Amino acid sequence: MVSASAVPPLIEVSGLSITRGIRPLFEDLDLQLHAGEIVQVCGPNGCGKTSLLEVLAGLRPPDSGALRLPPLTASIWVGHRHGFAPELPAADNLALWCALHAVPQPDIEGALRFWQVPRARRRALGALSAGQQQRTALATTELKKDARLWLLDEPIAALDTEAVQRLSGRIQAFCARGGAVLLTTHQPIQGLTPRRVELRP
Amino acid sequence: MTGGALAILRREWMLTRHRGANWAQPLVFFAVVVTAFVLGAEPEAPWLAEAAPAVVWVALLLALIVGSERAFRDDARSGFLQQLVRSPAPLPLLMFGKLVAQWLFTALPLVLVAPLAMVALQMQGEAVGALWAALWVGSPALSMVTGLGAALTASLPRAGLLLPLCVLPLSLPIVIFGSGAARAAEHGLSAAGPLYLLASVSLLCICGIPFACAAAAKLQPT
Incomplete structure (x- = not known):
C-alpha cells in the first residue's frame, strides 16, 4: 500500500507572498x-x-514563492463573480460554461434539478435570487466530472441551510472519490471537518 | 479547439437579442452624426460630397466606440473574462470569436446602411461604390481596433474617456486610407491602391489584435 505522504500533493505551495x-x-x-x-x-x-x-x-501570478498546481482543466473555480450573463437563462449560461471548459455531453438539466435552480426557459439568471445564482455556479461542479480539485470562494455565503447540507454532501462524496477541495468560509459547514489554514497579515 | 470561439459567437448573438434596444444604439448614433452633418451644412454645397467619405468614416468610428465599450466592460465586471482565462481553449482564439461577433453584430449593420448616408451626403457615381468597398474591407480593422481599446480599458474607472484616446492613433490610418479610396474614385483614379492598403491593415489586425486582447484579458485586476 502506498502511504498518503508518498503520493505527490495536488497543490504544493512554498514561500508564497x-x-x-x-x-x-x-x-x-x-x-x-x-x-x-x-x-x-x-x-x-x-x-x-x-x-x-x-x-x-491561475488568475493572477504570485508576488513570490514556488507553486506546483494541477492543470487548469483539472480544477473548478467558483468565485464571487461567476462569469454568467444575467440576461440569459441559467441553462444557457451553463451550456456556455461547458463549451468553454470542453465538458463533453453535460447533463445540465440534471445539475439544475439537483441544485433546485428554477429551469424556466425564458427566465433570466439576473431575475433569480443571489442564492439561486450561487446554486447555478455550484452546478458547474456536477457537470465537470473529471475535475480533481474544487476551489470554492465563500460558497455558502448566500445559501440556505438545505443547500449548505447539499453542498456538504457533495464535497464529502467528491473527496471520497479522490478529489480535493480548498474553500474559504467564515462559518463552519455542517458535516465537514476540514483542515484549517489560517492567513495572518 | 474552435468550439469555444463558436460558443462565444452564439453567446454574443443571444445577448444581442436579449439586450433589445441597446443593439441599435451604434446604428442610431451613426444616423445622428450623419444627419446632424447634413442638416448643419448647406445641402447643395459642393464641398459636402468631398467631405462625405471622411464624415462616414468618422461616424462609423464613433458608433463603433459606443458599441464596443459596453461589450468588454460587462464581461470584466461579471467575471466572464476570468472564465475565458481559465478555459483550456487558446485565449487569442476566444478573443477572436468575441471580436468577430462585434464586427457581425455592430459594424456590419452600419456598413449595410452606409450607402443611405452617402446619398444623404450628396455622393454620386463611382465614389459611392469605392467608399462602400472601403467600408467592407476596412471595417474589420476599425472594429478590431475599437475592440482592443475596449479590452484595454474594460476595468478602468474612466473607460469612457480613455477608450477614444486609445483608439484614435490606431484608427487614423484606416480612416485616411478609407476616405482616400473614395477621393481617388471621385477624381477618376483607381481606388485599388487604398483598398489594398486597407485590406492589408485589416489582415494585420485580424492576425495580431486577438493576441493583444488576450494579454489585456489576463491583465484585468481580479
Missing part, C-alpha cells in the same frame, strides 16, 4: 493539498483569502 498595491496581504505561506483532503482557508476580511484562491486558480 501576495501583495495588493504596496500592502502585503500575507507572506511566506506554505501549503500542501492532497487528494481526498478538504482545506478551509480562514482569516479576517481583507487578509488575502480570495487572492490566494485566484493565484491557485
